[in-house]
Amino acid sequence: MKHWIAAPHKYGYLAVFLFFSTIMWPIALKAERKYIAQDIVSPGGIRAWLIEDHSLPMIAIRFRFDGGAFLDPEGKEGLSHLMSGLMNEGAAELDSESFRAALEEAGAEINFFAYADKMVGSARLLVDRREAAFALLGKAIRAPRFDTDQMEIVRNQVIGASLSNAKKPDAIGVAALRKILYPNHPYARAIKGTSESVIKINRNDLLELHRSSFQLDTLNVAVVGAISAAELAEQLDVIFGNLPRSGSLVLAKPATHIQTDKNVLISVDRPNTQIRMVFPSVPLNSPDRAAAEIVNHVLGGESGSRLFRRLRKDLGLVYGIKTKLLDRTLSHQIVLYTFVPRESIDEAVTEIHAEINALVNDGPTAKELANAQRFLAGSFATKNFKSSLAAANVLVDALAEGLPPDFVGKRAKSIMSVNASDVQRVAADLLGQKPVQMFVGTGPIHDQNSLIYNTKILESFHK
Numbered sequence: 001m002k003h004w005i006a007a008p009h010k011y012g013y014l015a016v017f018l019f020f021s022t023i024m025w026p027i028a029l030k031a032e033r034k035y036i037a038q039d040i041v042s043p044g045g046i047r048a049w050l051i052e053d054h055s056l057p058m059i060a061i062r063f064r065f066d067g068g069a070f071l072d073p074e075g076k077e078g079l080s081h082l083m084s085g086l087m088n089e090g091a092a093e094l095d096s097e098s099f100r101a102a103l104e105e106a107g108a109e110i111n112f113f114a115y116a117d118k119m120v121g122s123a124r125l126l127v128d129r130r131e132a133a134f135a136l137l138g139k140a141i142r143a144p145r146f147d148t149d150q151m152e153i154v155r156n157q158v159i160g161a162s163l164s165n166a167k168k169p170d171a172i173g174v175a176a177l178r179k180i181l182y183p184n185h186p187y188a189r190a191i192k193g194t195s196e197s198v199i200k201i202n203r204n205d206l207l208e209l210h211r212s213s214f215q216l217d218t219l220n221v222a223v224v225g226a227i228s229a230a231e232l233a234e235q236l237d238v239i240f241g242n243l244p245r246s247g248s249l250v251l252a253k254p255a256t257h258i259q260t261d262k263n264v265l266i267s268v269d270r271p272n273t274q275i276r277m278v279f280p281s282v283p284l285n286s287p288d289r290a291a292a293e294i295v296n297h298v299l300g301g302e303s304g305s306r307l308f309r310r311l312r313k314d315l316g317l318v319y320g321i322k323t324k325l326l327d328r329t330l331s332h333q334i335v336l337y338t339f340v341p342r343e344s345i346d347e348a349v350t351e352i353h354a355e356i357n358a359l360v361n362d363g364p365t366a367k368e369l370a371n372a373q374r375f376l377a378g379s380f381a382t383k384n385f386k387s388s389l390a391a392a393n394v395l396v397d398a399l400a401e402g403l404p405p406d407f408v409g410k411r412a413k414s415i416m417s418v419n420a421s422d423v424q425r426v427a428a429d430l431l432g433q434k435p436v437q438m439f440v441g442t443g444p445i446h447d448q449n450s451l452i453y454n455t456k457i458l459e460s461f462h463k
Contacts, residue, residue: 035051035381035385035406035408035409036051036405036406036408036409037049037050037051037222037395037405037406038050038051038052038229038405039405040229040232040233040236041233042232042233042234042236042237042241043233043234043237044236044237044241045216046216046219046221046236046237046240046241047220047221047399048220048221048222048223048232048236049221049222049223049395049396049398049399049405050222050223050224050227050229050232051223051224051225051391051395052225052226052227052228052229053224053225053226053388054226055226056225056226056388057126057127057128057226058124058125058126058127058225058226058388059124059125059126059127059130059223059224059225059226059227059388060122060123060124060223060224060225060387060388060389060391060392061121061122061123061124061125061137061221061222061223061392062120062121062122062221062222062223062389062392062393062395062396063120063121063122063219063220063221063222063240063396064118064119064120064121064219064220064396064397064400065118065119065120065213065214065215065218065219066117066118066218066329067080067117067118067119067212067213067218068080068114068115068116068117068118068119068191068213069081069114069115069116069117069186069189069191070116070117070186071209071212071213072189072193072209073205075197075200076193076197076198076200076201076205077189077190077191077193077194077197077198078158078162078190078191078192078193078194078197078198078201079193079201079205079206079209080114080119080191080209080213081114081158081191081192081193082151082154082155082158082193082198082201082206083112083114083119083144083146083206083209083210083213084112084113084114084119085112085154085157085158086144086146086150086151086154086206087112087121087140087141087144088103088110088111088112088140089144089145089147089150089154090144090145090147090150091136091139091140091142091143091144091145092139092142092143092145094139094145095145095147096145096147096149096150099136099139099140102132102136103133103136105129105132106125106126106129106132106133106136107125107126107129107133108123108124108125108126108129108132108133108136108137109123109124109125110122110123110136110137110140111123112140114191115191115328116186116187116189116191116328117186117187117328117329117330118329118400119213119214121137121140121141122389122392122393123137124388124389125137127225127226127227130227130235134235134238134239135238137239138238138239138240141214141239141240141243142214142240142242142243144210146203146206146207146210148203151203151206155198155199155201158192158193158198159195159198159199161192162190162192162193162194162195162198163195165192166194166195169266169268169270169440169441170274170440172266172440173264173266173274173276173438173440175190176264176266176438177264177276177278177436177438180258180260180264180436180438181255181258181278181436182255182258182331183258185255187255187328187330187331211244214243214244215243215244215245215246216240216243216244216245216246217245217246219240219243220396220399220400221236221240221396221399222391222392222393222394222395222396222399223392224388224389224391224392224395225388254330254331255328255330255331257279257280257333257433258436259433259434259436260434260436263437263438263439263443263444264436264437264438264439265438265439265443266438266439266440266441267441267442267443268440268441270342270441271341271342272319272339272340272341272342272441273339273340273341273342273345273439273440273441273442273443274337274338274339274438274439274440274441275336275337275338275339275340275345275348275349275437275438275439276335276336276337276437276438277335277336277352277435277436277437277438278333278334278335278336278435278436278437278438279333279334279335279336279430279431279433279435280332280333280334280430280433281296281325281326281327281332281333281334281430282332282426282430283327283332283401284327284397284398284401284403285401285402285403288422288426288429289414290411290414290415290417290418291418291422291423291425291426292325292334292426292430293325293376293415294364294369294372294373294376294415294418294423295334295359295423295426295427295430295431296323296324296325296334297372297375297376298359298364298368298369298372298423299323299334299355299356299359299427299431300321300322300323300324300336301322301323301324301372302322302375304371305322305323306355306358306359306368307321307322307323307336307338307352307355308320308321308322310351310355311338311348311351311352311355315347315351317340317341317344317347317348317351318338318339318340318344318348319338319339319340320338320339321336321337321338321352322336322337322338323335323336323337324337327397329400334430334431336352336435338352342441342442345439345442345443345444346444349444356431359424359427359431360424360427360428360431360432362424363420363421363423363424363427364420364423364424366420369418369419369420369423373415373416373418376415377411377412377415377416378412380408380411380412381408
């Protein structure tokens with residue numbers, strides 16, 4: 001859960017500074033091509049990646065711990081999400097109001113987020129006030145208060161959002177799809193919980209989860225900005241040093257791709273139908289990752305993709321259509337998204353599968369391959385390093401996935417080395433498998449093999 005914490009004035013110093021840093025930082029970085037991270041280890045053994053850049057007096061930090069919603073006890077789903085919303089609502093000797101005041105005085109922004117398989121935190125701070133900001137970040141990580149009054153405020157926010165989502169067909173559809181994709185796996189659970197599960201959570205649950213979540217052995221850190229390697233090494237111990245080295249954390253087994261002859265149909269009377277198709281993909285560190293990125297780009301990655309040209313430009317069957325690589329720690333997918341007028345569903349589904357089959361059987365054209373390579377090799381940094389915090393986010397995930405510090409340059413070389421036969425082989429491996437298909441609205445008329453859910457059944461899928 002994100003809580004924006006900035007200067008008290010509408011256009012305060014921090015807010016204005018962060019705005020201009022978002023614009024100016026990638027320009028400065030691109031000019032100097034500083035895309036290779038330094039691999040730092042603190043005196044206490046804490047590892048981090050650093051891109052040192054003094055073009056702006058700012059430091060961005062992104063860190064993650066394994067676990068996230070995987071650690072939520074059965075029947076108390078949403079515990080990690082609730083904890084993430086309370087991590088900056090008071091720490092150590094500072095209650096919520098005092099902590100916010102201290103952050104404003106330090107010119108810092110701190111946020112925490114719970115994902116299915118990781119707990120993530122971030123901070124942006126000004127160089128001339130970094131000592132105070134680092135100390136506050138350390139307190140938030142090591143000694144959150146979880147005060148009862150703040151717990152009830154955040155709990156009510158979570159319950160309100162859950163009740164709202166329970167009435168939204170698209171949110172219900174995603175919950176149903178998750179259950180189909182990940183049977184008997186933690187990924188099937190609701191990250192934010194439900195009104196029934198969140199109401200059961202108590203303060204002791206939060207304290208226990210904090211102890212089991214924040215362990216140095218699962219920590220990855222990335223830092224971008226105006227700080228030296230030597231100073232960062234010292235600050236890593238200030239921020240994280242008192243956390244336990246290890247504990248009893250055990251992640252689930254990797255999630256395998258489910259193949260089913262049944263479509264998931266969330267039956268809703270509306271003029272447009274949301275369609276999702278889910279195919280398997282490969283991890284970031286796979287030797288086939290570059291080819292998979294090209295497959296995704298050629299099929300549905302940009303407005304010049306096969307699916308967009310055929311279904312949107314040529315036939316006008318869809319409002320928009322794209323595919324995306326979706327990566328989690330234990331699951332990697334290619335996901336297709338589109339919205340279709342209900343009278344065009346059958347034709348649209350037929351055309352989608354025709355384009356997929358053509359790529360599987362024939363591979364990309366020479367022009368498609370060259371365009372994809374040029375775009376993917378040249379746009380990665382500009383798309384993903386839009387700000388210092390965005391860059392830190394990319395770096396921390398790369399570190400966690402075991403990529404090398406110079407992965408940006410190596411990725412570009414890997415993209416350029418892929419040939420058409422590589423793309424066709426990977427397309428056949430990934431897109432040749434039967435996808436899990438979800439329809440929210442009206443399903444294919446010709447398909448009598450759908451799993452159709454009415455409103456009462458749908459309520460269970462949102463839990």
